[in-house]
Amino acid sequence: MTAMHPFLFIIMSLLVSCSVKGDPNPGKDSPAEILFTEDFESTDLASKGWYDNTNPAFSTTDNLPGSSRSLQMRFLKGGTAPVQGGAMRKLFDESGTLYVAFNVKYSQNWQGSGVSYHPHEIHVLTNKNDTWSGPAFTRLTTYIENSAGKPRVALQDGQNIDQARIGVNLVSTTENRSLMGCNGDSDGYGKGDCYDAGGGTYNNGKVWTASGKVISRGEWHRIEVFYRLNSVVAGKGVADGIMKYWLDGELIFDLDHIMYRTAQNHDMKFNQLVIAPWIGPGSPIEQTIWYDNLVVATSKPEN
Numbered sequence: 044m045t046a047m048h049p050f051l052f053i054i055m056s057l058l059v060s061c062s063v064k065g066d067p068n069p070g071k072d073s074p075a076e077i078l079f080t081e082d083f084e085s086t087d088l089a090s091k092g093w094y095d096n097t098n099p100a101f102s103t104t105d106n107l108p109g110s111s112r113s114l115q116m117r118f119l120k121g122g123t124a125p126v127q128g129g130a131m132r133k134l135f136d137e138s139g140t141l142y143v144a145f146n147v148k149y150s151q152n153w154q155g156s157g158v159s160y161h162p163h164e165i166h167v168l169t170n171k172n173d174t175w176s177g178p179a180f181t182r183l184t185t186y187i188e189n190s191a192g193k194p195r196v197a198l199q200d201g202q203n204i205d206q207a208r209i210g211v212n213l214v215s216t217t218e219n220r221s222l223m224g225c226n227g228d229s230d231g232y233g234k235g236d237c238y239d240a241g242g243g244t245y246n247n248g249k250v251w252t253a254s255g256k257v258i259s260r261g262e263w264h265r266i267e268v269f270y271r272l273n274s275v276v277a278g279k280g281v282a283d284g285i286m287k288y289w290l291d292g293e294l295i296f297d298l299d300h301i302m303y304r305t306a307q308n309h310d311m312k313f314n315q316l317v318i319a320p321w322i323g324p325g326s327p328i329e330q331t332i333w334y335d336n337l338v339v340a341t342s343k344p345e346n
Contacts, residue, residue, distance in 0.1 A: 075142065075344040078135040081337040083114045088131070095175070096129035105333045107146055107263055113335040114318070118326035125332075130178075130319035135339055137170050137312040142340040143187065144267040150331040151261035155191055157327035164188050164332070167270070168315040171308050172202075178317055180246060182308055187268055187288075192260070194253040194295050196268065196288055198223050201246040203307070209237065209245050218279060218306040223247045230282040230302040253288075253295050263335075265291050269343055272303045272311060280305040287343075 116125035171182035186197035212227035220226035224235030224247025240246040273284030284301035
């Protein structure tokens with residue numbers, strides 16, 4: 044996996060929104076459709092549609108009540124990726140809305156990256172990239188993370204950047220532009236980060252980090268995230284996309300005017316989940332994350 048450059052972190056005020064099934068344009072609320080679940084009780088991940096890394100580590104001692112096994116991501120000191128922790132990928136039916144939920148536990152000594160960026164953890168990609176794309180430079184990548192114990196969500200769309208007009212505000216000029224940095228502020232959440240990723244190619248990112256909320260170490264937590272792609276109307280993207288985040292049932296982020304795509308990606312839909320913890324500067328200590336009871340659906344289930 045290619046490491047992402049540190050973002051210029053942006054802590055933002057959040058607003059209210061609603062959820063819609065499948066169709067990325069606004070409409071009526073619809074019941075959730077479960078796209079897939081994963082309890083990690085069986086270690087034969089390939090038979091269940093996982094690919095890339097189908098031989099991760101598991102734990103039979105650090106588990107949820109009623110579970111006999113969890114996915115284990117153990118970093119060695121100095122390691123960028125966990126032991127047996129290469130990118131685990133799974134495709135699902137394309138959807139303009141997406142709900143991702145999982146239980147997570149961080150070891151009692153968890154320090155994360157030890158710096159203000161990373162570790163990356165769980166990503167969602169779209170049908171605008173191929174099934175083997177690295178998550179750091181795409182048409183759209185979403186990130187679900189823990190930054191020094193604080194819930195964090197992030198977005199990138201580096202492949203949409205007009206590399207010939209870095210730093211130019213193209214919002215009123217063209218739909219062929221990026222939304223997460225380098226080409227202007229399309230939704231009022233700031234211009235985002237824009238940085239040289241090497242060789243003169245620029246990448247970007249927008250990040251939301253919760254203040255006053257902590258993901259405690261040494262115990263299980265339930266993370267839930269919902270995305271709805273924004274509309275495209277009359278050949279233009281409309282800033283009505285949604286992103287929500289719940290920690291142990293409490294709504295932490297509630298964003299309701301996100302721009303995920305412009306008209307150049309009008310048929311974009313979510314279609315791939317990637318579990319790929321990564322600490323670019325290397326883990327400061329030996330430390331572990333455990334995951335369990337993953338659910339991917341078109342919207343938040345009622346129960």
